[in-house]
Amino acid sequence: MTQTHNDTLAPEIIKRRLPEELPHWYYEDGWIRRRYRTSGWKGTLMVVNTIGHLAEAAWHHPDLTVSYAFVIVKLKTHSEKGVTEKDFALARKIEEVIQWQAAQTHPGVLEGTPDDPRFKYVKYD
Template identity: 75%
Template sequence: MTQWRRKGADEVYPADEVEARLKAELPQWYLEDGWIRRKYKTSGWKATLMVVNTVGHLAEAAWHHPDLSVSYAFVTVKLMNHAAKGITEKDFALARKIEEVLMWQPGKDEPAVLEGTPDDPRFKYLKYD
């Protein structure tokens, strides 16, 4: 049951509504210091770079630019609408798309034609939730 009114693309949500929406729609994301954030754990540098490139592609295509913190085995994504100076519908939309693409696993939602990476440490990619 939604307790908030959807706002226009550039209307800023108050913190309590941001937290409620994150809990309901994006439970791995959290609000901190005016940004919505998510830390993606990876298996190492190669996977980290793939995450960075994927987020970069989605953000550029959406014309919405996150801040990223990049380390050997994780990427932290931070979203805030810079022009609006707060969290807007654009942030939620991009967070959902990032989550959908990065957390997709072959065989989970469709026939297992695409088998996914082998269960072998040499081929690990993301640490899925």
């Protein structure tokens, strides 16, 4: 039988893949999860809105825990009652966008957020 993007992945496979593919994510209680630290409410809302846009564009929706200075993302494919390739794909896109730092990828072109606590909103890993 050929595996499809909707097939649930065994916990052993998930636990083996996460350190290689998504090192800041972990597997717990049937979900892959990630905690993003922010500098406060404004940063938290920016992270939530970014994740919301990506999830809607993918038509695959995470569960979120939202607090003053952090956001926890939980992914599993609800219809399949487990983690699938869809979850890994969306997690990679979320990670790529939230952790993007303009000055590192486009030095001299994009300035990036100033190194000043008044403007920092995400605490990068």
